[in-house]
Amino acid sequence: MLTFEQKLAILDSYPQLERRNVSLGRVNYHFEQSRHEKKTVASHLHPNGNGYVFAGLLRGYESDDKGLVNIRDYTESELRELLDASITSLSMYIPEVTAPGKRKKKTATVTDTLWVNGDGHTLSLKLEEDLWYLYAGLQLEMAFETIQEAEEYLTEEGFVPAPAEESYIRPY
Secondary structure, three states, rough: OOOOOOOOHHHHHHOOOEEEEEEHEEEEEEEEOOOOOOOEEEEOOOOOOOOOOEEOOOOOOOOOOOOOEEOOOHHHHHHHHHHHHHHHHHHOOOOOOOOOOOOOOOOOOOEEEEEEEEOOOOEEEEOOOOOEEEEEOEEEEEEEOOHHHHHHHHOOOOOOEEEOOOOOOOOO
16 A cells, blocks of 8 residues: 555656645645546545545546545556546547537437537436436436437537547546
């Protein structure tokens, strides 16, 4: 297990992260160049060794409902790998979009889709129970009775389905 000082030294070695001291001796690290609303990469690093790194846009990490991974027992290489992935995921948006009106054909088995507009903003459309829910991050924006209603609304608002080849980012 890394000490608090070792974790701080690792995080301080990332010039793109801004260190912010918070209450009770804890430290946060922000990534101001994030292309998402989320800017905190590491939060509540505590002298007792506890701390969290944001992995809410990543696959393969067990995170809590806020997308945070506890790094208490991480090695240096594990921590650096997670930090690199977290920063990369917050740096990315989907630059290639399908032209409006030229939607990709969806199969009946699709239950979660990511939509993007020309500014790189993303919304996630998910089938849950019998309704289609539209999320902006973790925030519920709307609910629709049919996928056709949801897709019509998204199209009118300038959103198109995101390319399927995304590797790092998962829908919220």
